[in-house]
Amino acid sequence: MHNVEEKVIGHFDDYIYYKNGVLLKKWFDGEVVGNRKLNHKQQLKLLKEIKSFHNLNILNLPVFDWNTYGFISEEFNKIANKYKNPIYFKTTHGDLNSKNILMNRKNEFKLIDFEWCRLNHIGFDIVCLIENLNISRKLVKKVFDLNDEIIDDFVYLKSEFDFKAYQSHYAKIEIDKTALKPVKLGLTNNNFQFNNLFLKIKNYDGFNHQNSLYFLNNLDFCIPVLYDDKEKIIQKFYIFDQWKSNFKNLKIIVSYIKELQNLNPLIEISKNQTYQKCLQWYKEQEVSHYINLHFTEKEIKQLFFNLKKLPSNVLSHNDLNINNIVSLDKNLKIIDWEYLSFNHKYFDLAYLASSLNLNKKTELKLLKFFDSNFDLNEYFKIKCLVNFYALLWSLNLKDDFDLSINLNNIKKYLAYLN
Structure with missing residues (x-):
């Protein structure tokens, strides 16, 4: 050299x-x-x-x-x-x-x-x-x-x-975290800029990082994974722009959800673990205290009963909030796939709609675009469960999301649960 x-x-x-x-x-x-x-x-x-x-x-x-x-x-x-x-x-x-x-x-x-x-x-x-x-x-x-x-x-x-090079080089490299530039992104992992690369040092919570993400490289709306092992994920480093949550862009994101659900990955992907995650969070004293203050014992049992029945039908991002959608060169991208698993087909859409607190008219138009033969009662049931899931997660993370949005949605759609 x-x-x-x-x-x-x-x-x-x-x-x-x-x-x-x-x-x-x-x-x-x-x-x-x-x-x-x-x-x-x-x-x-x-x-x-x-x-x-x-x-x-x-x-x-x-x-x-x-x-x-x-x-x-x-x-x-x-x-x-x-x-x-x-x-x-x-x-x-x-x-x-x-x-x-x-x-x-x-x-x-x-x-x-x-x-x-x-x-x-x-x-x-x-x-x-x-x-x-x-x-x-x-x-x-x-x-x-x-x-x-x-x-x-x-x-x-x-x-x-590059992919072959990263496989050969980064599988062996010992990374000195002190030489890296921290990047503020997400609440779970340690993220860094490493020259022209983005480096995610994985922190495990029992439900994340269960799948190899290389297969997502075939999707135009994903940032390609250059290297992925038990310790780290390496991608190209980009500066993202803010995206506008107008109806045109929301339709694009919904089309991405549909494209993801049509994938047939050749590798084994983890099954739906929404029930297990919620149960783990609920067992934390502060979380259970908050939930018990806002819901009756019967309502809590009903929520967990329905969570346990969630299917593993389609691929799902499972954390499709406003911060995990970005704009790169005027193209929308979905990032942060660590909680990918199989789930219900309405889960990501309901998660997105709740995260953005969409009005009813916009939400129903998106639902119709997503599924012309949509089942509104089923969608509202999933939306109730999604908001319970998101509420427990926010309580666990102690993030700054407005919990009243989740609480109001759960109360509003409880009647649709089995």
């Missing part, structure tokens, strides 16, 4: 000395791009810098090896072979992310960290820019004269290559 970096650095005047990883260079008064969003003018200047880098003629630079981490698949090799002809080769950086690009106040850019430089098709670098720095796809197509087929091929190739 250092030999490659030494070859590349020799082509830049601002590097004074480099040997065996020891580097001395002229000062560039800039900072890493980090999480900032580049405007159109800045993107153009960065692309010009990268285009100049691609045109470097570096003697004896090695060719990129798509099988660095071993065999991936026949389909992968078939697509990779399309770009192995030397006529396509340029000097590529190989690791274009926010920590490897410096920017100063004059909007001048410098590339750093050249250990992954290889002869390769520029498509690899271009996809890095699109995915890691949110550079406009339309703009890179124009600047680098690329078409959608090439970009789509490299999106696939890079995704598969």
Whole structure:
């Protein structure tokens, strides 16, 4: 790796000395791009810098090896072979992310960290820019004269290559939490930014993290999982935007629920555990005291009786609240899948409607969109149970959700229970 970096650095005047990883260079008064969003003018200047880098003629630079981490698949090799002809080769950086690009106040850019430089098709670098720095796809197509087929091929190739790399590397790595940047997200796990990656250190409560989540990578509304083991989950790090809970967006989320329910995963997924979770929470003294103050013994028994009867018919997120829906590049995504299991088909929809405290008209329109042959009595029964589940969970977590919403919904729909 250092030999490659030494070859590349020799082509830049601002590097004074480099040997065996020891580097001395002229000062560039800039900072890493980090999480900032580049405007159109800045993107153009960065692309010009990268285009100049691609045109470097570096003697004896090695060719990129798509099988660095071993065999991936026949389909992968078939697509990779399309770009192995030397006529396509340029000097590529190989690791274009926010920590490897410096920017100063004059909007001048410098590339750093050249250990992954290889002869390769520029498509690899271009996809890095699109995915890691949110550079406009339309703009890179124009600047680098690329078409959608090439970009789509490299999106696939890079995704598969990265996945294999993460499997090989992160299965063995010991993570120093003190070197990571904490990310405030959720109340259960420890979350960090790790360079251009998002790292979730798992904390178990007996009901979460029971399923491998790789199969969700096939869903466009999920953030792909790069690596998942008993200790951690690794994904790309993104800065999400707030989403607007208008009817148009709510219909999109409901369509995601339907798509999830139509999945037929080839792996075993945990069964419905709503009853077991609620029972565990209820056994806590503070929680049971609160519940006993607001419900009669008969009502509590009725709630638990119906919880125990919940089926395991379809895949369910089981925590589809407003904070687990985000916007990324104007596309809605669902995050935080640690409580995934089988459940009732109305569970996620009722959870979403309750979390947003939707008015009756909007809720019924969504229900009709979700299921044209909906059973309103059944839906109200599930909504009652969902709110009891959410109430117990909030009491357990001591979060800041307005408990009156759950209480009112439970009281309102108790009559629909068996």
